[in-house]
Amino acid sequence: MTAPITIALKRLPHGEGLPLPAYATDGAAGMDVVAAEDVDLAPGGRHAVATGFAFAIPAGYEIQVRPRSGLALKHGISLPNTPGTIDSDYRGELKIIMINLGQDSFAIRRGDRIAQLVAAPVQMARFSEVPELDDTVRGLGGFGSTGVKSG
Ligand SMILES: O=c1ccn([C@H]2C[C@H](O)[C@@H](COP(=O)(O)OP(=O)(O)OP(=O)(O)O)O2)c(=O)[nH]1
């Protein structure tokens, strides 16, 4: 296990009293984050749920916002943009964009764990434009091209 990075966090006024995002167990990959507001999500509805926190993620890292499987399995609650990307230069409030894919209305209450945050390194890249690409076995094949028997 690599040493944890330190992420500066600012508690916003409406985040008063909420727990910091935290790992539920020693081996958890994601830190559970809780809602800072009450929201009733109708079937098919979506909402950017306040968390009450803002961050300064160190350069070279991101936070990925991922759904919780329990909410997904039991209630059809997910994130339409999963994994959400929190940029290192974002200083606004972390919001969790939630969608209700279930058939019943779902009540999110302040303090409920609604998503999990995974800190990850970011490999920066740049493009080099070329006239031709090199040949490969796959070539132009994609979208289910492998393992298809011909004849
Ligand atoms: O689930 C999310 C996703 C994004 N953000 C914030 C942090 C992120 O750094 C910023 C921009 O996100 P993204 O790049 O995914 O959105 P965009 O549609 O490309 O907006 P922008 O033009 O602001 O980058 O919005 C959240 O709070 N929650």
Ligand SMILES: [Mg+2]
């Ligand atoms: Mg963007």
